[in-house]
Amino acid sequence: MAMRTLLNRRRERGFTLVExxxxxxxxxxxxxxxxxxFMNARERSRANACRANLRQIQAAKEQWAMANNQGxxxxxxxxxxxxxxxxxxxxxPSGGTYTIGNxxxxxxxxxxxxxx
Numbered sequence: 001m002a003m004r005t006l007l008n009r010r011r012e013r014g015f016t017l018v019e020x021x022x023x024x025x026x027x028x029x030x031x032x033x034x035x036x037x038f039m040n041a042r043e044r045s046r047a048n049a050c051r052a053n054l055r056q057i058q059a060a061k062e063q064w065a066m067a068n069n070q071g072x073x074x075x076x077x078x079x080x081x082x083x084x085x086x087x088x089x090x091x092x093p094s095g096g097t098y099t100i101g102n103x104x105x106x107x108x109x110x111x112x113x114x115x116x
Contacts, residue, residue, distance in 0.1 A: 053090035060085035
């Protein structure tokens with residue numbers, strides 16, 4: 001009788017392989033749902049930061065044009081805008097490059113989807 005009780009206690013102590021596999025499966029399903037959502041949120045955040053940079057560039061262009069009495073065909077350079085109208089040249093969080101353009105056009109980013 002004492003031997004049976006000892007064997008039953010040993011069997012009740014740990015988890016079975018099936019229980020561990022079920023836990024691993026549930027964790028895998030949760031990760032399969034969470035990771036793509038995280039990646040999409042990160043890319044949306046980068047696009048929003050890029051749009052904010054483009055708005056800052058546009059505002060700096062407008063201030064430059066008013067301060068220097070320039071018309072719609074004038075095109076400022078980065079040296080004209082930095083540091084008088086914008087503290088530093090913005091950097092796209094996705095690695096794109098910004099094109100200032102002339103006063104009648106909005107600044108653009110080389111990354112697709114990052115537009116004003």
